[in-house]
Amino acid sequence: MHRVVHQLQQRLHSLPQDKSSWAQLGASYVELARVTADPTYYAKAEGALKNAGDTGLAAIGMGTLANARHDFTAARDWATKAIAALPSSAEAYGVLADALTQLGDDAGAQEAVQKMLDLKPNTASFARASFHFELHGDVDGARDAMQRALTAASTPEEIAFCRYRLGELAFDHNRLDEAAQHYEQGLAARGDDMTLTQGMAKVAAARGDAPVALENYRRLVARAPLPQYLQEYAELLEANGKPEEAARQYDVLSEQQRLMESQGASDDLAAALVAADRGDGMQALRRAEAEWSRRQSVFVADAMAWALHMNGRDAEALEFSDKANALGWQNATFSYHRGMILAALGRIAEAQEALVQALRLNANFSPLQSLKAGRKLAELRGGR
Known part of the structure; x- marks a missing residue:
């Protein structure tokens, strides 16, 4: 992703009026924020997307950014604007589906996912269909849709994502061996994927191999200090009789949440659950x-x-x-x-x-x- 950003920056140095490249750069910054857990990329994304002008691609990017910042109302509005400009854009409907799911508009989310599938039955649309099935208790439907997403996957990143989601569906239903297999196959496609590393850490913890799980989490949070990973690491430390080390991770978690909020990324939901658990x-x-x-x-x-x-x-x-x-x-x-x-x-x-x-x-x-x-x-x- 850093290489993609560099290439786009080089292109924009020569063609500063290329709105499409500005939109791509903004989207790349949002993805960098996700994979690095560095929310300072959000401001860079917003700046790039503003340079993309009043275009459908810019609206898609702004909607994706708003979803990443957990401003789901803004994401819905940007997606609606994008669809008005690009009515055949499956990606715009994906942004809308994500926002409506988080806003609790189940019927609207279902309609957006179906529209996305009709326009472009690919990895992204099948993955959203899978999550919709999962939310409604249809685990088999969720698994089948995710398998279709995997079949449609064409890049290492897409394969890794699908294997992670299949692993999560297995892990969340007490199928540890199946989960581990999916995580391992995902890592074979993309060895540096942090979500798959987290999956293997969870499997190690579930199997009672605390030393391996703790080491995996230690390396994971050093690389990607996402609140979810920090909380899981802290809980694992606490469960294994290491309260002082757990307290340090909770402190890091609090700092990371403050950093995210300073970059316009609100996450009261995660903060509420952490506070309640503690x-x-x-x-x-x-x-x-x-x-x-x-x-x-x-x-x-x-x-x-x-x-x-x-x-x-x-x-x-x-x-x-x-x-x-x-x-x-x-x-x-x-x-x-x-x-x-x-x-x-x-x-x-x-x-x-x-x-x-x-x-x-x-x-x-x-x-x-x-x-x-x-x-x-x-x-x-x-x-x-």
Whole structure:
């Protein structure tokens, strides 16, 4: 990607009025921000895209940038503008589908994904169809669509992405060997892919090989300090009796979140979940409510449920848990949160059912929270 950026910069030095190249440069900066976990590329992307003028390609780039910054309302608006300029652009519909999914507009997202498939049935469109199936609890449909995405893949990057998503579908449903196989095949296509490295670290942790998992995470966060990776690493350290090292990673996580916010990338959702998991109920609820005011998706509904639970407001939490599970997503974390909420409400049989479901779906959904789920389930069964 650095090479692509350099080539575009060289071209623009000679042809500074080439709007298409400015749009490509902006999109490349967004991708660099993703693969390096360096949000300072967002400002560079925005500058390049502004030089691309009032074009459909520029609008697609601005929408992609807005999605990356978690400004999904702006992303939806940019995608709508892009579609008006380029009505046959599958990429524009992809930006729209991503935004609407995160905003909680399920019907709109489905329509955008279908339009994308109609226009261009390729890796990008099949991948979005896969995620839509997954959100609705159709794991087989999600897997089949992702296999079609893999069949359509033509670059090492696309192959690696598809193998990662197939690995995640397997990992999230207690199929560790299958997950590892997909991650390994992805690394064979693109050995420096950080998502696949994270996948192998998760598999090592799930198999009980803590030294390998910890070393993989150490190298991963040194290269790509994404909040998700830092949280997983911190939880793994904590679960393995290393609280001081875990605390240092949580500090790095806080710094990284502040850096992202300084670059216009809001992530109250992730911050709310981290705060709730660490027992900071007030911070968790403040962050979750801020995110809920912007978008009412199943992702944010779950964060609201968990934050309310951490504040002892379990009747309200259960209402949000109902919203989080409305689409039928088979998500172990959602089931764990629901089980803990039901337990707090004294609905023991339902709590046990939810916790069993969480562990049946993925016994390793979190290095730390999965242990807590198991302990809570044992406690509830012991009280019968």
